[in-house]
Amino acid sequence: MVLVIAEKNIAAKKIAQLLADGAPKTDKVYSTQVYRFSVDGEEWVSMGLAGHILAPDFPEAILFDAERGWYSLTDDGEILPADVPDGLARPPYDSKRRPYLPDGINIKSWKVDSLPYLTWAPVVKHPAEKEIIRVLKNLAKKADSIIIATDFDREGELIGADALSQVREVAPDVPVARARYSALIKGEVCGAFDNLVELDRDLADAGESRQHIDLIWGAVLTRYLTLAKFGGFGNVRSAGRVQTPTLALVVARERERLAFVPEDYWQIRGIGASGDTAFKIAHATARFTDEQKAKTAFAHVQGKTSGTIVKVATRARKQAPPAPFNTTSLQAAAASEGISPARTMRIAESLYMSGLISYPRVDNTVYPPSEDLAAIVSGLAASSPALAPVCKKVLAGPMKPTRGKTETTDHPPIHPTGQGSPESLDGGQRKLYNLIARRFLATLMGPATIENTKLSIDVAGEPLTASGDVLVTAGFREAYPYGLKRDEQLPPLSAGDVIEVRDLALEAKQTEPPARYSQGRLVQEMEKRGLGTKSTRASIIERLYQVRYLKNDPIEPSRLGMAIIDALAAYAPRITTPDMTAELDGDMTKVAEGADTEAHVVDHSRALLAGLIDNLIDHKDDLGEAISDAVTADAKVGVCPTCGRDLVMKASAKTRGNFIGCMGWPECDVTYPVPSGVKLEPIEGDDGVCPECGAPKIKCKPFRSKAYEVCVNPRCPTNYEPDLKVGECAVCAEAGRHGDLIAHKSERSGKRFIRCTNYDECAVSYPLPARGKLQATGETCEHCGSPIVVVETARGPWRICVNMDCPGKEKRPARGRRGTAAASKPAAKKTAAAKKSAAKKSPAKRKPAAKKTAAAKKTAAAKKSASSR
DNA sequence: GCAAGGTC
Secondary structure (H helix, E strand, C coil), X not given: CEEEEECCHXXXXXXXXXXXXXXXXXXXXXXXXXXXXXXXXXXXXXXXXXXXXXXXXXXXXXXXXXXXXXXXXXXXXXXXXXXXXXXXXXXXXXXXXXXXXXXXXXXXXXXXXXXXXXXXXXXXXXXCCHHHHHHHHHHHHHCCEEEEECCCCHHHHXXXXXXXXXXXXHCCCCCEEECCCCCCCHHHHHHHHHCCECCCHHHHHHHHHHHHHHXXXXXXXXXXXXXXXXXXXXXXXXCCCCHHHHXXXXXXXXXXXXXXXXXXXEEEEEEEEECCXXXXXXXXXXXXXXXXXXXXXXXXXCCCXXXXXXXXXXXXXXXXXXCCECHHHHHHHHHHCCCCHHHHHHHHHHHHHCCCECCCCCCCCCCCCCCCHHHHHHHHHHHCHHHHHHXXXXXXXXXXXXXXXXXXXXXXXXXXXXXXXXXXXXXXXHHHHHHHHHHHHHCCCCCEEEEEEEEEEEECCEEEEEEEEEEEECHHHHCCCCCCCCCCCCCCCCCCCEEEEEEEEEEEEECCCCCCCCXXXXXXXXXXXXXXXXXXXXXXXHHHXXXXXXXXXXXXXXXXXXXXXXXXXXXXXXXXXXXXXXXXXXXXXXXXXXXXXXXXXXXXXXXXHHHHHHHHHHCHHHHHHHHHHHHHHHHEEEECCCCCCEEEEEECCCCCCEEEEECCCCCCCCEEECCCCEEEEECCCHHHECCCCCCEEEEEEECCCCCEXXXXXXXXXHHCCCCEEEEECHHHHHCCXXXXXXXXXXXXXXXXXXXXXCCCCCCCEEECCXXXXXXXXXXXXXXXXXXXEEEEECCEEEEEECCCCCHHHHCCCCCCHHHHXXXXXXXXXXXXXXXXXXXXXXXXXXXXXXXXXXXXXXXXXXXXXXXXX
């Protein structure tokens, strides 16, 4: 049997299809997809790895001293020489400066003292994809020969070399060869398998050098930053060859904005009208930089009510259809539609896995000749009725595809497959699929023609203008409306016509600083500067948000992010610029060409880092202070109305919930609750102080709905809500007594809830939505008899039964069973409190407000999963 | 608890 090892499943599948006599058979080894086929009567099988199957890391519990070098200790205290690669450089040992690694401190422990040793620590590999390795070894044992067919690039060679090392553990003698193809098409793949070569160790070593350098620099600097001011678990301050220069880009842009000195300018603008059509007019001098000149011009036109058309100029311009999508351009286009690059990749992956779009990690922007574009369009027409009319036009047209600047042969640009059923996609998936499908169609269509009309208007001797764009020939815009401005149609006018003029005003304005990066722009900027790859950029940006160096979109650096860049620019400047990546690329090329060795390149890099360590450690406390100040500044939401110190967002150690507390604690015990389940943001400046009570106001952004601002003080008059009777208590009615249900707002927590007036006997207490005006309706719920209230929300009124355990609420048609189960035994469970009071006062009766205890819920869930198995 | 690179 011949075993073919590809980098990923899609490659394994394609290779099987291209080499097989007849159609390959899909099979599973354990739970991994493999492809069985025959080539000239011989039995072949291909499998896909999942990228790198081994992960580099530092060895467990390695210690160092000058005599023994690297060693490890067994549990019994026995000293063993460490299993490290030959020829590894030793940490330069200076007993005054650098004691032995203290007892019990090893490379795995996060201690500043160990950083100089970590710089020189060996790097080993451990299995990262255990399942894949198991399958690989299983197949390798049965193989008569093996062909490594991973991607034809540096990382592909390394992935192949790692796979080979695993194969050798079970099949030391089986012949192994390498197939190098640059496109998954018949000619390329068959050619590669007819001309097998050897695995290129130098190229794999180049990839491994990259891994080691990234790990060593990343781990040393990340540990250093984290230890400089330990902020508790979950507060890692990371640094790396790609993430740090990326952060530096954002910080540099913010600094430009801070240093920006706005310039004053003036505009004269107003409204022109002819017949029923009104349009914007402005002085021909779009921006006056001289106030006096602006005032003089304005004095001429002020209060004027008519103008004369001097000239009408129309000019048509063509807008070329866009290039096919590669990863970066898809991420940028999706970011404009509000989908972050990271989310774009997650969605694209799912669309790819369900067979709706082609492979999403591509640099290529030119369709290969082998791609049957017409077939895709036909498929699209059949699967997406909404796109069918435009698909028909595309099929009838000349269908000359556009080409982008980057042409590679590994995969086609991102396009819909025209297969599957996109109709059932949910929100984000549907949005992205539509973008991809429409972009694909646009690349096969003609240009759009936009006609611009420019009116020159004389108003009391001053030149004014109006301009309007109209899409006259839709071309590709019929399929691809993204980023298209709305038509601004001017009325038909000609020279000499008189128009109405009104609302002319002189406006004083200021120039704006350079704009912040959007996530889409940042991805493009990273690509331009050689930072990261198509597969990593999105996740690197996401990481910078996760460690709270970045916030908001357009992107702003946090004070912490700025402090990190300042510190690294001072003590480890090499990590803050893209140069390190550029230099690494140069070194990699030398290793790949055999002009240098992995050991030498990595040791050189270690030495550069080692040269920085002493200075870093000397400044540890300065940095700790800077980080701590920055973190406090980021958490600041306002000033304490009692003592004047900063109020900051804090996390409760007990409940892990957030609250606002005074930095003066324990002398000052001012605290405020904050709403949970929403994203919170401080409001800067005077807008962030409540005019009523002086407490801070904060911005709350609930998931998928509109942000609002609120005073954090629950006792503030702006938060006052009178008690409201919403109806009668159905529980009490069942028990033969009377109780009213009253909506209260807690003065302590600011939370709203409903409670029964009969609370000595009745335990009814329901939470209410945090926001929206409440109204009693006088109606009762058909399911449980509890009152119905209306909550005014941003999306309009919302009628709810106040009973949180109402059986009517649990009816979910899609799942069904949960609802019916709950409805059939609504009185089954009670809260402990309800049971207690019921036992004391009155016999337990049917109770619509059945509240399940946590334990009861658990058993119910367990029963459910047991019955479904 | 570290990075960046593959891919799921």
